[in-house]
Amino acid sequence: MTDWRIGVGLVLSLALGGCPDSNGSSGNCQADRCATECRAAGYTGGACAGDTCRCSGAADAGGDADADDSATARDDSGADEGGGGHYCAEASYIWIANTAEGTLSKLCTLDGIEVGRYATSPLGAGGDPSRTSVNLHGEMVVTNRDTEGGPSSVTKFAAEPEFCVDRDGDTRIRTSRGGDDVLPWGEDECMLWNTPLHDGASGIGARATAWDGREDPATGRGGTVWIGAGTTKQVFQLDGDTGDILWEGTASIGGYGGVMDGRGNFWMVAMVCTTSGMMANCPLVRINTETKEQTPFTVPCGYGITADAQGRIWTSGSTGFGSCVNRLDPATGENVTYRHAGTATAPVFFRGIAVDNRGSVWVANTSGDVLRINEADVTLVHIVEDIAPDAVVGVAIDFQYNVWAVSQGGNAAVKIDPTTYSVERFPVGRGPYTYSDMTGYQLRTVII
Incomplete structure (x- = not known):
């Protein structure tokens, strides 16, 4: 546990031109210059976080290299931290629910270090956490399914100590520093x-989870969270600031996965699809978050769900012995499908799905693989094989465009380089089980 002092440090924000991204193109922050000018200002180092240069380490006398300073939290050594005595650039986190132990792991996507682990509900492992969703400010919610020992619930966490709450008034933030x-x-x-x-019963099986992207990216204020329940078909809209239930309704399907598109619609894929041989029939529903109007759609496979920047909805899932990846155009109703055969003795089960909005769609295969699909024509590009033991359940994209897979069978988060397909594995808690927008990249690329 770390006691963070409140409001006793500075973060340097430098407007430096020409930060290369992973493809070498120029943005608004230059990595080498950022590190050099942070050191010149008395810090121990610096790194680009998007277009902003963030300095780390103990500052000496107050020089700022043409910087605008803002308050942040520091530990006793004076380091600007994102958690646990470890500096991680803003927005560079992945949040993975550890279902078997009722906790949530927060990893820095830059190096894979687990910088925090948190209890997600008062029910311990009985809370059964699964879906996570990150808003435009980096704050996140985790949904506790808990279908047996108590009500499903949603819990919100702040990503940075300066946005945590000093509930006991001791001027320090008490928070986890690691696994x-x-x-x-x-x-x-x-x-x-x-x-x-x-819902008047022990649990509703809440699963589908997504922020609506209407919060202020600078402050996190505003915005709402949408939740779908698999067993009761309930839908909830929660106030992102307070957690209050703003609206409650009933959907035409029980939501299993959920995603927000760029037009303010909350999409859910059904908890149950009907399959016959190599064919499946999976219902989706689109809920207008303003009018609450519902529109049904049908796709040939469903389990994982995501949206791309063009407003198309992607799903993945089983079709009997095989599996498929499907792209739905809501404007025309057209489905374009990639099918992957399986057999009764060697079935194939696709699960989580993520769009990188750089031309590829990534899909988790339970057997331990991750597939790369061409976004333009929905064809197979590559299979990253044997990245983990069985039960690879989810995938996500980070802000450096790496692909992350959640290995339930290996109790690990797996980082995949999208260019070389090299793999790094990092431990998390027991039974990780998340296949939603666990970095916030999907929402940001759809909304902004």
Whole structure:
């Protein structure tokens, strides 16, 4: 556990031209210049976070290299931190629910280090956390399914100490610093709220989870969270700031996965599809978040769901013994499908799916592979094989365009280089089980 002092440090924000991205093109922050000018200002180093240069380490006397300073939290050594005594650039986190132990792992995507682990509900492992969703400010929610021991619930966490809440008034933020440092429920001050989802029974099987992207990217204020329940077909809209339930309704299907498109619609894929041989029939529903009007669609496979920048909806899932990846154009109703055969003795089961909006779609295969699909024509590009033991359940894209896979069978997060297909594995908690927008990249590329 780390006690973070509040408001006693500075972050340097430098407008430096020409930061190369992973393809070598120029942005607004130059990595070498950022590090050099941070050191010249008395810090130990610096790194580009998007278009912003963020300095790290103890600052000496206040020079700022043409910087605008803003308050942040520091530990006793004076380092600007994103968690656990480890600097990680803003927005460079992935949040993975550890279902088997009722916790949430927060990893820095730059180096794979787990910088925090948090209890997600008062029910311990019984909370059964799964889907995570990250907003435009980097704050996130995790949905606790809990279909047996109590109500499903949603819990919000802040990504950075300066946005946590000093509930005991001691001017310090008490929060986790890594995988072996889980505070008791309610004691971590980066947990902002927890909202039980009522239905008059023990649990509703809440699953589909997505922010609407209407929050202020600079402050995190505003925005709402949409939740779909698999067993009762309930849909909830929660206030992103308070967790209050703003609206509750019933959908035509029980939501299993959920995604927000760029037009303000919340999409859910059904919890149950009908299959026959190599064919499947999977219902989707589009909910207009303003009018609450529902529009049904049908696709040939469903389990994972995501959206691209053109407003098309992508799904992945089983078609009996085989699996498929499907692109739905809501404007025309057209489905374009990639099918992957399987057999009764060697079935194929596609699960989570993510669009990188750089030309590729990435799909998790339970057997331990990740597939790369061409976004333009929905054809297979490459299979990254044997990245982990069985039960690869989810994929996500980070802000450096790397692909992350969640290995339930290996209790690991797996980082894949999209150019070389090299693989790095990082430990998380027991039974990781997330296949949603766990970095916030999908929402940001659709909304902005």
